[in-house]
Amino acid sequence: MATADGASHLLGLRSIVRSNLEYQHYWTDLRLLNTFADLNINAQGDPLTRPMIHGRPPDQLYNPEPASTTESSSQQKPTPEMEYVLPVHLDEKLTLRTWAAVFDALPTPPGDNYRKKRIVVAVISGDSTVVYYIMHDGIVKPRQN
Amino acid sequence: MAEASGSSASAPGNNTAPSTPKSKRPNYNIIHANPLPVVLYHAPPLIPHNPLSIIHHLYLFFFPPINSHKIIYTGMFSPVTMSVEVRDPKAVLDLWQKGFWGKGSLSRSEPTWLNREMRRLGDTRVGETSEEITRKRRDQRKEMKKERARKEKEELEKVKEAEADKNINGAATNGKPIVVDAKVVVDLEEELNGLDSAANQPGEPHKLSVPLGLPTPPLSVTDESDGLDLEAKTSTSKVEAGPVSDSEPSAPALQPAKVVRFDANTTSKEIPVEKHVNVKEQEHLQLTLCEAFFLTYAVGVLEITTQGSSEPLAVSKLLELFIRHSCFPPLPESSVSISALNPDNAFLINYAVYHHFRSLGWVVKLGVKFSVDYLLYKRGPVFTHAEFGVLIIPSYSRWGREENVGKEWHWLHSITRVNSQVKKTVLLVYVDVPTADDVKGWDTKHDGMKALLAEYRIREVALRRWIPGRNRD
Numbered sequence: 001m002a003t004a005d006g007a008s009h010l011l012g013l014r015s016i017v018r019s020n021l022e023y024q025h026y027w028t029d030l031r032l033l034n035t036f037a038d039l040n041i042n043a044q045g046d047p048l049t050r051p052m053i054h055g056r057p058p059d060q061l062y063n064p065e066p067a068s069t070t071e072s073s074s075q076q077k078p079t080p081e082m083e084y085v086l087p088v089h090l091d092e093k094l095t096l097r098t099w100a101a102v103f104d105a106l107p108t109p110p111g112d113n114y115r116k117k118r119i120v121v122a123v124i125s126g127d128s129t130v131v132y133y134i135m136h137d138g139i140v141k142p143r144q145n
Numbered sequence: 146m147a148e149a150s151g152s153s154a155s156a157p158g159n160n161t162a163p164s165t166p167k168s169k170r171p172n173y174n175i176i177h178a179n180p181l182p183v184v185l186y187h188a189p190p191l192i193p194h195n196p197l198s199i200i201h202h203l204y205l206f207f208f209p210p211i212n213s214h215k216i217i218y219t220g221m222f223s224p225v226t227m228s229v230e231v232r233d234p235k236a237v238l239d240l241w242q243k244g245f246w247g248k249g250s251l252s253r254s255e256p257t258w259l260n261r262e263m264r265r266l267g268d269t270r271v272g273e274t275s276e277e278i279t280r281k282r283r284d285q286r287k288e289m290k291k292e293r294a295r296k297e298k299e300e301l302e303k304v305k306e307a308e309a310d311k312n313i314n315g316a317a318t319n320g321k322p323i324v325v326d327a328k329v330v331v332d333l334e335e336e337l338n339g340l341d342s343a344a345n346q347p348g349e350p351h352k353l354s355v356p357l358g359l360p361t362p363p364l365s366v367t368d369e370s371d372g373l374d375l376e377a378k379t380s381t382s383k384v385e386a387g388p389v390s391d392s393e394p395s396a397p398a399l400q401p402a403k404v405v406r407f408d409a410n411t412t413s414k415e416i417p418v419e420k421h422v423n424v425k426e427q428e429h430l431q432l433t434l435c436e437a438f439f440l441t442y443a444v445g446v447l448e449i450t451t452q453g454s455s456e457p458l459a460v461s462k463l464l465e466l467f468i469r470h471s472c473f474p475p476l477p478e479s480s481v482s483i484s485a486l487n488p489d490n491a492f493l494i495n496y497a498v499y500h501h502f503r504s505l506g507w508v509v510k511l512g513v514k515f516s517v518d519y520l521l522y523k524r525g526p527v528f529t530h531a532e533f534g535v536l537i538i539p540s541y542s543r544w545g546r547e548e549n550v551g552k553e554w555h556w557l558h559s560i561t562r563v564n565s566q567v568k569k570t571v572l573l574v575y576v577d578v579p580t581a582d583d584v585k586g587w588d589t590k591h592d593g594m595k596a597l598l599a600e601y602r603i604r605e606v607a608l609r610r611w612i613p614g615r616n617r618d
Binding site for chain 1: 227431
């Protein structure tokens with residue numbers, strides 16, 4: 001879909017987001033995703049529509065039902081879930097087709113089947129600000145408070 | 146630090162101990178005294194009948210004090226970030242302090258990453274950064290929300306219990322009707338207290354131990370990104386007016402502001418042991434294309450190089466490079482012609498607006514977090530919150546095109562909603578874009594850049610949501 005030149009700029013975007021996640025937001029277990037084989041061992045090694053990042057945030061990003069407050073305060077926090085991050089540029093024109101292709105490539109989340117696929121969209125602007133949005137592949141239960 | 150006793154917590158990096166949190170703040174009026182990174186000198190007023198004054202002025206004329214050290218900073222254009230990066234620490238500090246140019250690539254605005262990292266690893270030499278202060282505030286708010294959720298849940302159980310009681314006894318134990326309003330915490334608390342004192346059930350004894358003056362987020366400081374939590378505001382006023390039934394000796398703890406200050410002190414309590422850590426700098430000062438161009442072309446204090454060459458670029462080369470990199474993906478090389486310039490390009494339109502407001506003395510920053518193109522700060526971000534959010538709208542009246550923004554009402558409405566939440570006024574800035582014929586031959590003229598920019602005309606329209614019920618006077 002993307003030309004070789006465009007792809008190199010997408011890789012540039014990803015390097016910005018990667019360093020931002022690592023150094024500004026202290027994400028861990030960061031892994032770069034380039035091909036379908038990076039998402040699923042059994043898949044073919046075709047390149048992904050867009051290069052992405054897989055990583056673990058320091059705190060759980062989105063949880064419609066926060067752990068019941070009575071017990072959580074003193075006890076150890078559960079490990080935050082791994083997230084998929086999609087770097088995009090502010091001046092880009094993104095289409096529904098792009099989003100669909102990104103979501104189609106992702107594996108279905110484990111557990112209950114009403115959990116939707118989720119990505120973190122990292123929007124880069126010219127002054128190095130990265131604005132993060134959480135995007136679900138469908139309607140999800142809203143967060144409390 | 147030595148006099149710090151058990152009770153008083155002195156902040157690290159601030160050795161004039163017992164200090165109020167206010168004095169921790171550096172004096173920004175001194176740090177940011179210069180609005181531009183140029184050295185200015187003031188000649189005393191000329192008094193014609195005083196020979197000394199004339200001699201002084203002649204001296205200044207022949208030996209101007211700035212000639213000896215004209216400052217030139219160097220930045221490098223990066224095709225990856227599509228911006229200009231400054232890495233020399235001296236230049237970074239200067240550009241930030243004198244006019245708030247650029248942004249730390251790993252910080253919110255001022256480049257503080259190194260300091261934050263050193264503090265995180267326990268270095269005792271550096272002071273608190275603004276990011277940490279915000280983080281604390283957010284953590285407090287998170288705690289408050291958690292507490293609120295817990296209270297709501299308890300209240301719900303309470304009501305259920307009471308209803309069950311009613312069903313058993315047949316008659317109401319207390320005449321007060323039970324109102325559940327999930328939104329107002331304090332109402333819940335009052336209700337809770339009322340219920341407790343009236344019924345005095347042995348159910349959950351730990352409930353009363355929760356202090357009435359629940360720490361609400363500090364209201365004096367408005368969080369830029371979140372705006373004023375109106376809910377919290379109403380609840381505070383009620384806390385103060387509310388019944389203080391179980392007031393312990395710690396009465397001042399009921400004032401929310403003081404509770405917050407106390408929290409801030411306890412968290413910054415540290416054992417004053419010198420610790421030094423070495424961290425490799427990962428951050429650079431990132432200048433947007435407009436900032437870089439303004440510093441090079443209009444102020445003349447920045448030289449911009451490209452990767453693999455130390456030769457600074459000329460203004461026309463710079464213009465071509467920036468026009469190519471003002472969209473994503475960037476335009477291929479030699480696709481932009483300087484002599485046959487198309488004035489309808491994102492860089493020139495944005496730059497015209499940037500130049501306009503910078504020249505009027507505003508500090509202009511990108512406003513992506515508030516869904517606008519630019520934010521306008523009076524004096525600078527450390528002094529005040531941004532007053533205006535700028536939306537750039539190109540206008541093609543000279544192109545013979547119909548004036549059509551191509552956006553729907555809800556687009557504008559959502560932007561004004563976001564910005565009125567954070568008390569900003571939205572400015573619609575119309576840029577009248579010249580046609581290619583209007584600017585033809587600009588590059589052959591003397592000071593052609595000026596002539597080119599003069600062709601862009603700028604009109605501002607301030608927009609504000611008006612609520613008839615609220616703004617009667």
